Amino acid sequence: MKHTRRTLLSILSAAAILGTFSSHSFAEVKLTKAFTDNAVLQRDVPVCVWGTADAGEKVTVSFSGNSVETTACDTGCWKVQLPAMPGTFEGKDLTVKGATNEIVLKNVVVGEVWICSGQSNMEQPLNSWGQARLSCSEEEFTGDYSFIR
Numbered sequence: 001m002k003h004t005r006r007t008l009l010s011i012l013s014a015a016a017i018l019g020t021f022s023s024h025s026f027a028e029v030k031l032t033k034a035f036t037d038n039a040v041l042q043r044d045v046p047v048c049v050w051g052t053a054d055a056g057e058k059v060t061v062s063f064s065g066n067s068v069e070t071t072a073c074d075t076g077c078w079k080v081q082l083p084a085m086p087g088t089f090e091g092k093d094l095t096v097k098g099a100t101n102e103i104v105l106k107n108v109v110v111g112e113v114w115i116c117s118g119q120s121n122m123e124q125p126l127n128s129w130g131q132a133r134l135s136c137s138e139e140e141f142t143g144d145y146s147f148i149r
Contacts, residue, residue, distance in 0.1 A: 027076070029053040029098025037106045039094070040149055042113045043087035050079035053098050063094040063108065087111045089147055111147075 031051040041047045041063075049061050053072040060069045061080045068080040091107035 027052075027054045028101040029057065029059055029078075029096060029103065031096050031103050031105075035094070035105060037108075038091075038149055039105060039108045040113050041082075041085070041108060041110045043085060043110045045084050047082045047085075048079055049082060049094075049096070050077070051096065052076045053078055057099050060097045061095070062097070064088075064092050064110070085110045109147075109149075 029051065030053065031049070035049065051059075053059055053076055055072055055074050055076050057072045057076075057078075058069065059072060059078045059080070060067060061082065062068075063082055064085055066082050066085075068082060070078050070080045072078040088110050091109050094105040094108045096103040096105075
């Protein structure tokens with residue numbers, strides 16, 4: 001029984017070690033979850049783009065005619081800085097290319113990035129505070145605000 005347990009433990013240990021090495025050998029370049037399709041990058045300031053890849057892997061980020069290259073550090077992290085760009089409503093592809101894969105984000109624009117936070121009462125309009133709101137305008141729900149994301 002001891003011999004079987006020891007053999008099983010050795011096999012499991014070897015599998016865990018091999019699995020660890022093999023998963024790092026062929027990792028794909030990844031982009032942090034902050035970047036998605038339909039994103040807005042802040043205009044008129046340099047924009048950082050970052051993610052992970054294999055240690056030492058070359059990573060290239062391309063957007064709107066700009067291309068920046070870097071190499072992932074020993075822990076697999078990488079970061080590039082795109083130059084400041086003027087605002088535009090034209091959606092473009094942001095491409096991140098590594099040794100084994102490529103990520104393409106669609107319809108990325110450059111403009112004003114506003115971050116709002118608060119509680120559920122942020123939905124309430126200030127002009128009717130304390131009054132019951134009986135109806136909403138149809139435009140509020142069906143308006144064409146394609147440039148607001």
